[in-house]
Amino acid sequence: MSSFKRKAVSKQPHIAQPGTRSSPSSAATIITSTGIPSLDDILGGGLPLSCSSVILAPDVHSAYAELVAKYYIAQGLALKQRTLVVGDSAQEFVSECMWTPGASGSVPSTSGTPGDEEEEGKASDHDNKVKIAWRYEQMKKFQTTVDSPNSSTEEFCSTFDLTCRIPEQVISEASAAQTVSFIPVSHQGDASPSDIVLNQVADILQKDRRSTPWATRICVPLFGSAEWGDIVPQNVIWFLYRLRRLLRQYPHSCAMVCPASHLCEDQWGGPGWIQKLAWVSDACITLSAFGGDPSLSAIFPSHHGMVHIHAQPAPHTLLPPSDRFSALRGVFASASSAGGVGENNLAFKCMRKRLIFETLHLDVEGGVGERRTTPASTFSPMEVGSSNNTPTEQLPSVDADASRLSGDVATVEVGLEESMAQTRIASHAVSQADEIAAARKPGKAKKKVAFRSDAPDLYDF
Amino acid sequence: MATFPPPDLLSSRQVVIVTDQILSPANFLLHRTLASHFKDHKDARCIVLLVSESISRWNAIASRATVNLAALIESQALRFLDMVKDIQPHLGTDDSTRSTLIRSLLQEQGDAQADQPTLILLDDISTLEWMGYATNELVKFLRALSILARKGNASLVVRHHVITPDTPDVLFRFLLQLCTYHIDVRPLSSGRSGAVNGEISLYRGPSNGTAHVKTTPRQRAVQYRLTDATAVYFEKGTGQAVL
Numbered sequence A: 001m002s003s004f005k006r007k008a009v010s011k012q013p014h015i016a017q018p019g020t021r022s023s024p025s026s027a028a029t030i031i032t033s034t035g036i037p038s039l040d041d042i043l044g045g046g047l048p049l050s051c052s053s054v055i056l057a058p059d060v061h062s063a064y065a066e067l068v069a070k071y072y073i074a075q076g077l078a079l080k081q082r083t084l085v086v087g088d089s090a091q092e093f094v095s096e097c098m099w100t101p102g103a104s105g106s107v108p109s110t111s112g113t114p115g116d117e118e119e120e121g122k123a124s125d126h127d128n129k130v131k132i133a134w135r136y137e138q139m140k141k142f143q144t145t146v147d148s149p150n151s152s153t154e155e156f157c158s159t160f161d162l163t164c165r166i167p168e169q170v171i172s173e174a175s176a177a178q179t180v181s182f183i184p185v186s187h188q189g190d191a192s193p194s195d196i197v198l199n200q201v202a203d204i205l206q207k208d209r210r211s212t213p214w215a216t217r218i219c220v221p222l223f224g225s226a227e228w229g230d231i232v233p234q235n236v237i238w239f240l241y242r243l244r245r246l247l248r249q250y251p252h253s254c255a256m257v258c259p260a261s262h263l264c265e266d267q268w269g270g271p272g273w274i275q276k277l278a279w280v281s282d283a284c285i286t287l288s289a290f291g292g293d294p295s296l297s298a299i300f301p302s303h304h305g306m307v308h309i310h311a312q313p314a315p316h317t318l319l320p321p322s323d324r325f326s327a328l329r330g331v332f333a334s335a336s337s338a339g340g341v342g343e344n345n346l347a348f349k350c351m352r353k354r355l356i357f358e359t360l361h362l363d364v365e366g367g368v369g370e371r372r373t374t375p376a377s378t379f380s381p382m383e384v385g386s387s388n389n390t391p392t393e394q395l396p397s398v399d400a401d402a403s404r405l406s407g408d409v410a411t412v413e414v415g416l417e418e419s420m421a422q423t424r425i426a427s428h429a430v431s432q433a434d435e436i437a438a439a440r441k442p443g444k445a446k447k448k449v450a451f452r453s454d455a456p457d458l459y460d461f
Numbered sequence B: 001m002a003t004f005p006p007p008d009l010l011s012s013r014q015v016v017i018v019t020d021q022i023l024s025p026a027n028f029l030l031h032r033t034l035a036s037h038f039k040d041h042k043d044a045r046c047i048v049l050l051v052s053e054s055i056s057r058w059n060a061i062a063s064r065a066t067v068n069l070a071a072l073i074e075s076q077a078l079r080f081l082d083m084v085k086d087i088q089p090h091l092g093t094d095d096s097t098r099s100t101l102i103r104s105l106l107q108e109q110g111d112a113q114a115d116q117p118t119l120i121l122l123d124d125i126s127t128l129e130w131m132g133y134a135t136n137e138l139v140k141f142l143r144a145l146s147i148l149a150r151k152g153n154a155s156l157v158v159r160h161h162v163i164t165p166d167t168p169d170v171l172f173r174f175l176l177q178l179c180t181y182h183i184d185v186r187p188l189s190s191g192r193s194g195a196v197n198g199e200i201s202l203y204r205g206p207s208n209g210t211a212h213v214k215t216t217p218r219q220r221a222v223q224y225r226l227t228d229a230t231a232v233y234f235e236k237g238t239g240q241a242v243l
Helices: A037-042 A064-078 A090-095 A116-129 A168-176 A193-211 A233-249 A273-279 A294-299 A321-325 A331-336 A398-412 A418-440 B027-040 B055-064 B069-074 B097-111 B126-130 B135-151 B170-178
Strands: A020-022 A030-032 A052-056 A082-086 A161-165 A180-183 A216-223 A253-259 A283-289 A305-311 A346-350 A355-359 B015-020 B045-050 B078-082 B118-122 B154-161 B181-186 B198-204 B222-226 B231-234
Touching: A037 A355, A052 A064, A052 A233, A052 A273, A064 A082, A064 A090, A064 A168, A064 A216, A064 A253, A064 A283, A064 A346, A064 A355, A082 A090, A082 A193, A090 A168, A090 A180, A168 A180, A180 A193, A193 A216, A193 A233, A216 A233, A233 A253, A233 A273, A233 B126, A273 A283, A273 A305, A273 B126, A321 A331, B015 B135, B015 B170, B027 B045, B027 B055, B027 B118, B027 B154, B027 B231, B055 B069, B069 B078, B118 B135, B126 B135, B126 B154, B135 B154, B135 B170, B154 B170
Parallel strands: A052 A253, A052 A283, A082 A180, A082 A216, A216 A253, B015 B154, B015 B181, B045 B078, B045 B118, B118 B154
Antiparallel strands: A020 A030, A283 A305, A305 A346, A346 A355, B181 B198, B198 B222, B222 B231
């Protein structure tokens, strides 16, 4: 008899639920999609059941956290998962969600105009035709984000289109089937609204567990806004802490909380406030949009904000699955390549049809969003030095041109007085410069960057 | 290959505080402490005071470290006590949860045999303060807990989250006075890395009388890298990414 025994792998029974799958790191961890493939990647494949996530958006001029929450709700409705939405205007909030483009009854808000994706597709087709060298053909195409879900992953993560709105019929059917529930923020007696809401959520989860353990997603958009009354930092911590306890108690559920923008800064909760929020939640991500700082949007014209990751969910392991499996963060890739470099900088952008999270790169030219495959409108200084250029093509450097001309003239007019030669050379040079300037006039006017006012300056006497 | 913590660190009557930051959570140290306590001592006992970590996570990680928590709970060698009730504390006041907890702990200590190595593990004290418990009450509770541990020849491990490293808060300053050893888990100052998750230093506390475990100052901090179930320790500058 062999002394070696095959170790029995104890697999936890995974009841197949719509829209869930096992995490790549642990079979015990069941994940579900947030509706945004790139955010799923950042979280290590998806948001694990029994975990809470907090999306912070401190910028008061934009509502990207609510947009993420709408994706989360729309994904729940698309998968027919149990969805609980908390808030006095929860029904209205759900009716503003996006939907899949091909679905019957989805309402496109605009039609006929080509979207960003079509333009991007054309640009990529154009780029594909450009051959650089045969040896690079096998190289993987440079990507800044993860792929969109294809038909095989459609049952896990749907493809939503921001130009389509959720049909009324879907919401009414979901309400009738009790797939979606709206929990208002009520004030009764001495109890705080957060306790009342959490008690209601606990009742629903308890009831669901008795019947069918559906995967349940809880969404709290605009937590801490005016309808929640006067809340202090301790209330926020308590709400998030108790919500997480509740999720641990009912491990078939997960939650996303989007605090109101004024709660998302250290000024409100004191020093270390964001870290406190991260400690009492499983996943904590800040979407700091550029709305409040125009200089940042000038520096990063193709993005709408930066992504900061504070905490990552790890319900059954010490190492968060995101560290190993997130392609966008690239932490594990840096470890395996022995480079020891840190994680990628991440940013997000909201295009006409979708919101994506991607790695942040400066463009080759230093941040100018210029399409490099189109014919250049200006010529490089290298071409100016070539001998067979026509005068109209001779572009920028007048001084260089003049010196070349002066060299030619000097060889012709040998023997004249030095001073005369110099004046004639100068006059030739000036006339040539005038010709070049005249030839350049019909060209494209140079863009003016600096601010200029026609009014005289205060000290301009 | 370095090891951490030193073997005699959690011998009897030691009060050890573990401080960590959000980029380098010290959960792995708590899980390792529990697992090694039961592996090193045959008749060991442990009481885990739960605040942040869930029992399911304790179970999942212990099973990967080949420690069967279910059997330990059944044999009364391990107990999980919940520190928080489902009602939010009134701000700045105390409730009777922890006084009853102390009483039940005293009862258990009386039941236990004196030679049984006992570990009391409080997984998070900071969250209690953040959710509204008065700092003074928490200080009293910690003092009572440490006295209880010393009387019962037990060792006590308390974790505290540092959120403002430059300005230590009141609770942290008290814990520093109370402890015999202080384990500080910090992230790398250069940010997150896949090769190194953070570094650990070990200091002696002012309450340390006779115990002499070799300390690890910050200049020679032990670095670590997390795996799914455990952590790999190595000396500074000897990681796989460096060599």
